[in-house]
Structures are given as structure tokens and as C-alpha cells.
Amino acid sequence: MKRLAWGVGLGLALLALAQPFSLERMQADLRALLAQGPRVAGTPAAAAAAEYLAEELRRAGYSVEFQSFTYSRTRDLGTGLWVEGEALPAVGVAGSPAGRVEGPLVVVPGAGLAADFAGLDLRGAIAVARRGGIPGLEKARLAAERGARAIVLLTEEPSGTRFTFGGQSPIPGVTLGRREGEGLLGQAGARAVLEVRIASEEVRGRNVVAWRSPSAPRVLVGAHYDSVPGSPGANDNASGVVAVLELARTLASSPLSEAVWFVFFDGEEDGLWGSRRFVEDHPEVVRGLRAMLNLDMVGVDVNGSLGIGGSPELRVLADCGAVQAVCGGAPGGGSDHVPFAQAGVPVLFFFRGLDPNYHRPTDTTADPRLLAQTAQVVQGVLERLLPLRP
Template sequence: MRKVWVWALVLGPLLLALAQALSTERMRADLEALLAQGPRVAGSEAAAAARAYLVQELRRAGYTVELHPFTYSRTRDQGSSLRVGGATFPVMGVAGSPAGRVEGPLVVVPGAGLAADFAGLDLRGAVAVVRRGGIPGLEKARLAAERGAVGLVLLTEEPSGTRFTFGGSSPIPGVTLGQAEGARLLEAGARAVLEVRFLSEEVQGRNVIARRGDAPPLVLVGAHYDSVPGSPGANDNASGTVTVLELARVLASHPIAERTWFVFFDGEEDGLWGSRRFVEEYPGLVQGLRAMLNLDMVGVDVNGRLGIGGSPELRALADCEAVAVLCGGAPGGGSDHVPFAQAGVPVLFFFRGLDPNYHRPTDTYADPALMAQTAQVVRGILERLLR
């Protein structure tokens, strides 16, 4: 009896240590399993298959897994257009924009299109043209509408046809256009006819929640597992999904897992539906959170380091001196941490930058070594948070 006990003492921690090692091999297999389904568009069979895989792997790791269902209506672009002079530009309606046809003179918002750049502008009856970035597109739409604009064209660094969402309801029709084509707008003429054409459909989304024990969570670690139509979504966001899954595995028998929920959000690409509904439907739980950590696009090294954005008091828990991380390197961003931040929860956002394959059919690769490095950083923060 005693001998067995001694062996358990020796072997127990050893086995635990083995079980706790992050495995890039496992992460590679997870990535393959998710990508094999095709684009994981919310409500699709591919999303259901990806979800079944997550549920199976989380249960195997010892978690209680629950699905959090929610519905929302989604708009699909059905041929939005922007005509200036005799030319037609390849625009795409931004999710969250109202449908409709508007007409007016083109007015370019100067500079980077920050709040200050709108000051003093008269946009009455105009179709405003503004660069994307710096502040959320929805804020630009509101600023433009406040000054009388009837429509908005967001010029993006990404090529025309890239899908974007306002992450909320825009007061005026809004479209995106690649900067390359955007540069030719004013040459084409002074007056624009902008039409946003959307088809509406009901979507059933499901968040996947994994937890140990019954105590309410102090921390929530999340990543969205859905992707946009036409894109395999390897970096966006199988990378974050797999990283959170592997973290859940290696922490399964650690005390951290008793106070942490791992949540895989659905419907992010259509406007942060999964995280918004979670915040709405679990208000008490959300108020009790010490932190929400969100991982989105952590498998491609765009900026040379892992960007960490969010609440300064939480950023202080990250090892900001480490060469691999760039604290403050993930500004704002429209991902699932936003609804939590708006509810007053301290958040951290882990992000390696927008890669050239973002929302494209070529988003087929994420690097397990970078994902493992991300998991390591998140794990360190969890240890300090829950010490």
C-alpha cells in the first residue's frame, strides 16, 4: 500500500508534467481536422463538423462541454454597387450596413479618417470616402452620418471584395473598396450612386463552452471558430481556436482550469454575435470575471512579435520585456473581446497582425510553433492572474 503510494508520489507529478507539455504535433492535427471541413461559416455543415470535433476533443480532455445556441439574421451581399460617372467600382457591402440606394457628391475625409479629421467637415447629402483603420469603421459611419452623409465608402488596404463587418448597426449604407481602385474614384466623376444590396437569412449559431467544476469562472479564454465564406480560415481563426483547445488540454488537471472557462465563439465574422449573445445572456457570470482573454489570428507572424492589446492592468501581467511579445501591439480590433470590454470586463487581445491572406481563399496556413508560443504566453498570464 505504502509502496504504491510512494510510486504515485513520484509518478503522479511526472505524468502530470508530461500531460502538461504543449504539443505542436497535436496542434497540427487539430488544424488539419478543422481545415478539412472547408470554410466554417456560421450555420453551415462545416461549422457543425468543426464544432463536433471541438466537443469531442474537449470531452476527451476531461471537460464538461455545453453548447450555447443563439440566432441572428445575417445579410449576404447580393451585388452592391458604386457608380461614379460611367464607371462601376467593385464594392462590397459591410455587414451591419442597412440596404438601400443613395446618391450624392463624393467627399473625401482627409488624413487617416480619425475623429478629428471629421471635425468641421460638411457632409450633408454626400457619399463620404474615408480610409479604414485607426478607429472602428462603425465609428466612422456614425461620424459621417452626424455630419449629414448619406453613404460611406471605406477604402481598405485589403483588395476589393474582402469581407468586413461593422460589428453593429451602421446608420448609413456602407461599402468597402480596395485602395487601388479607390484612388481612381475622383477621376471618374464627382457624383456617386451607391447601392447596398443584401439578402437576409436566419442563422443558428452555437458557442462551445468547456469547463471543469461548478464554480463560476474568474477568467474566460476565447477564440472564434467560424470563418468567412470562401476562406478556409487557417489563421483567421483556426489558429486561435487550436491554441485555446491545446491550452485547455494542458491545463485540464491544473487548478487554473477550475476557475477558467474555455469558450469557442460562433458567428464572429457576421458581427461578433457569439460573444455579444454570451455577454447578454450571462450578465452575472460576466460581471464576476477578472479577465477575458481573446485569441484571433495568432498563427502567422506579420509584425515579428505577438501583439497584446487591451486593459493596461492586465497587460502588466504579460512579460512585456520578452522579445517575442509586443505589448500594445494589438490595438482595438473588432473581435470577441469587444463586447466583454464594453461590459466593463478587463480584456486582453492576442493578435499577430492582418496577413495578406486575410479573408481570402489563400488563408490556408498557420504555424503550430507560433501558436504554441502564444499558448505559452497566455498560460503565463493565467498563472499570474489566478495565483
């Protein structure tokens, strides 16, 4: 696993600039969150994590409210994929209907974008498409429109990594990692059997919302605190949570805190449920926002830079040089800023890339120095953005 190279001069400069941020306190926060085990939405571990965040925020001087919501989640009971009789380690995608499908494999060319589906005859087939480019749910709908009975999404991540459609797919869908899945691209026409075995359950999630002023905020800073089954979720996304929590502590005595709400979202891993419900339930707050800043997976230096994506008018406010940070681009979707962007709010997404432990039991570490650096960049954006208010 790659880490950011910290020279002596760079380390001293960062520590001087990030003086308000306590590396020891952030390390303690990480330990407290990981001690709960996988923070799957609706479980006692997630509830304990929410209580911990609320207590720390109250201790810092914030008013805190839990926003409760419910949604339906599917649980995999043993999905299977067999190609010419060979079993492959496929995993059902959350939001997939249950069912057993038999048919020939048809490979969607290219990256599996909308144009790649054009002209394909998928009647009675099991479509095979690469994941990415456009949402998996859109790929499933495009495949269904052309007659496919099911879809296999090939991922860059290892087999067994869990994904969600973020909605209800019209056809059964599974994922398969690159090592096992690349072979399917050369097996067009092979007979396959796909069986998705799932059960539905109702989940009760809770967002943790903190503010210093009862007035409507001009900026919302957030991160999701839930993780996937089997994963302690250190980088995904205790890293973002701890950075936001420490930023809230640092700003508690600053006038900036009067214009900012800090929100810790639940249910992100099941389809952005917490952020979607916040947008739905707080329309007046959302209409008044100048920006939503979202931190997700910022504790492992995967790409050698801090990725910042989102609205161009906000990206120019990120002065990475002030903290000796190397900054690059970040993908536009897949996390809790998306519902806000869809509601017309300018957004920034802070992201360091998918590390090898993504959604795995080995996601156990995040670097507090990287969290401090990320929080410092976010603070700089707030300092540049909020003086623009009338």
C-alpha cells in the same frame, strides 16, 4: 509571407519550454477544422467544427455545453459602385441597408476620425473615408448626421475583403481596397452611383463552453471559430482556436483548470455575436471574472512579434521572455474581448497582425510553433494571475 526566424538554440529552447504542447496534435486540429471548408456561422461546416471542438474537450475531461443564439445577417447579392461611369470592385458591408444612391463624392480628410467630419457639408453626397481609427459604424453615423446618403470606406486590405459594421448602419456602405480606392481621394465632386444589393437571413449560432469545475470561473480564455464566406480561415481564426484547445488539454490536470472556462465563440465575423450573447446571458459569470483572454490570428508572424493589447494591469503579467517570444502591442478593438471590456472585465488580446491572406480563399496555413508559443505566454499569464485570488 514572413515567418518567425527560429535559430537552432531558440527552437530547442521553445520545444523544451513548450513540452506539454504537441505540435503534431495542433497540426491535426488545424487539418480537421480546415477540412470542413469555410466555417461560416449557421452553416453545416460551422456546426461540424463545433462538434469537433466539443468532442476533443470532452476527451480531455471537460464538461461541455453549447450556447445557442440567433441573429440577423445580411448577404451581398451583387453590390456595385460606379464613379463617372467606371465600375469599381466595391463590396457591401454587413449591417448596411440596401439601396441605390447617386450623388457627388465628398472626401473626409485625414484618417476619418470624428474631428475630421466636423464642419463638412455632406448633404446629398457619398462620403469617402479611410477605414480605421474609429469603428466603421461610427463613421457611417457621423456621415449620416451631416447629410450623407452613403459611405465608401477605403481599406488597407484588397478589394473583396469582407467587413461588418457590427450593427445597423443608417446609410448604405461599401468597402474598396487601397489599389482601387486611393484614386477616389482625388476625385472629390465626381458623380457616383452606389448600389447595395443585400438579403437578410436568420442565423443560428453556437458557442462552445467548456469547464472542469461547475463553480463560476475567475478567468475566461476564448477564440472565435467561425470564418468568412469563401475563406478556410486557417489563421483567422483556426489558429486561435487550436491554441486555446491545446492549452485546455494541457491544463486539464492542473488546478488552474478549476478556475478557467474555455469558450469558442461563433458569429464573430458577423459582428461579435457570440461574445456579445455570452456577456448578455451570463451576467453573474461576467461580474466575477478577473480577466478575459482572447486569441485571434496568432498563426502567421506578420509583424515579427506577438501583439498583446488590453488592460495594463494584465499586460504586465505577460512574460514573453520565458518562451523567447518577442512581444509588442496590439490594437484594442475588433474581436471577442470587446464586449467583455465594455462590461468592465479586464482583457488581454493576443494578435500577430493582418496577414496578406486575411479574409481570402488563400487563408490556408498557420504555424503550430507560433500557436505553441502563444499558448505558453497565455499559460504564464494564468499562472501569475490566479494565485492573486483571495
